[in-house]
Amino acid sequence: MLTYEIAIEGMSCQGCVKHVTEALEGLPGVQAVEVALAENRARVGAAGEIPRALIESAIDEAGYKVVAVHPA
Numbered sequence: 001m002l003t004y005e006i007a008i009e010g011m012s013c014q015g016c017v018k019h020v021t022e023a024l025e026g027l028p029g030v031q032a033v034e035v036a037l038a039e040n041r042a043r044v045g046a047a048g049e050i051p052r053a054l055i056e057s058a059i060d061e062a063g064y065k066v067v068a069v070h071p072a
Helices: 014-025 052-062
Strands: 001-010 030-036 043-048 065-071
Touching: 001 052, 014 030, 014 043, 043 052, 052 065
Parallel strands: none
Antiparallel strands: 001 043, 001 065, 030 043
16 A cells, blocks of 8 residues: 655644545545644555645645645
């Protein structure tokens, strides 16, 4: 399983966490999502590689901004 660490701007409440979680869970190959509001980050476990553009698009559509994506 590949793991991605994603820094996100714009989250301010548990509703934001829910929106980001749902957006990331909808990506193909995603097996696990953990969103930490206090750290403004998400950790995603996937069966294979997910293009950064796809991650950014999903989070943008949910109303937030990706600052960085790193393999964890």
